[in-house]
Amino acid sequence: VYKKSLGDDISSETSGDFRKALLTLADGRRDESLKVDELLAKKDAQILYNAGENRWGTDEDKFTEILCLRSFPQLKLTFDEYRNISQKDIEDSIKGELSGHFEDLLLAIVHCARNMPAFLAERLHQALKGAGTDEFTLNRIMVSRSEMDLLDIREEFEKHYGYSLYSAIQSDASGDYEAALLKICGGDA
Numbered sequence: 001v002y003k004k005s006l007g008d009d010i011s012s013e014t015s016g017d018f019r020k021a022l023l024t025l026a027d028g029r030r031d032e033s034l035k036v037d038e039l040l041a042k043k044d045a046q047i048l049y050n051a052g053e054n055r056w057g058t059d060e061d062k063f064t065e066i067l068c069l070r071s072f073p074q075l076k077l078t079f080d081e082y083r084n085i086s087q088k089d090i091e092d093s094i095k096g097e098l099s100g101h102f103e104d105l106l107l108a109i110v111h112c113a114r115n116m117p118a119f120l121a122e123r124l125h126q127a128l129k130g131a132g133t134d135e136f137t138l139n140r141i142m143v144s145r146s147e148m149d150l151l152d153i154r155e156e157f158e159k160h161y162g163y164s165l166y167s168a169i170q171s172d173a174s175g176d177y178e179a180a181l182l183k184i185c186g187g188d189a
Contacts (some may be wrong), residue, residue: 017060018102024068031071041074045081052097053086060102063094067109075113117152118160120145124153125161128168142184150186164188 002009010022044066051062070078079090086093094106111119120141127134127141145153157165166188169181 014101016102017064017098018100018105020061021064021068021102021105024064030069031074033071034073036071036073036077038077041077041081044070044074044078045085048078048082048090048093049085052093053088058097060098063098063106067106072113072116075110079110079114115156117149118156120149120153121156121160121165124157124165125168128172133172138181142181146184150184154185154187 006026007023010026011019014022047062048066051059066078067075082088082090082093091107091110094103094110098106108119111122123137124141127137141153142150154165157168161168166182166185169178169185173181
């Protein structure tokens with residue numbers, strides 16, 4: 001469509017460790033299996049600890065390699081093992097060791113690995129709160145997740161914010177746009 005590769009665009013618009021991580025993700029090489037390997041989780045947790053908390057400076061490449069390539073179920077187990085080794089949550093270590101867009105990206109991966117519907121519910125809440133609506137984010141999540149896990153996202157939204165996604169849309173949108181979003185949302189429960 002754009003007459004150039006996604007990798008070229010990422011390379012021209014980003015830099016550093018953030019670029020490396022985005023390019024790794026864009027390659028689509030993340031393990032998608034549901035199988036987990038306890039020994040690999042322990043090994044990866046130790047690698048992450050050695051790459052961050054347990055040294056002066058940070059080996060960002062190790063964070064990129066593990067967080068961008070391992071399956072989400074594997075990462076969940078790795079995060080548990082990391083806590084056993086370091087007595088710290090992986091999120092706290094990322095916040096202490098990294099910064100900027102790279103930090104934001106890795107934290108998003110952690111949140112997605114732990115609970116994708118909760119992560120997307122948070123994004124929807126941010127898109128709908130305050131003055132104005134982030135229509136791009138709202139549209140992207142509602143449409144792309146409508147036949148996947150929107151019911152789970154709705155449940156997480158209500159659990160975290162105390163009101164339904166349906167009522168949030170009613171409060172923020174209007175007209176045909178509101179009607180279309182409410183149809184996609186599918187209900188007030």
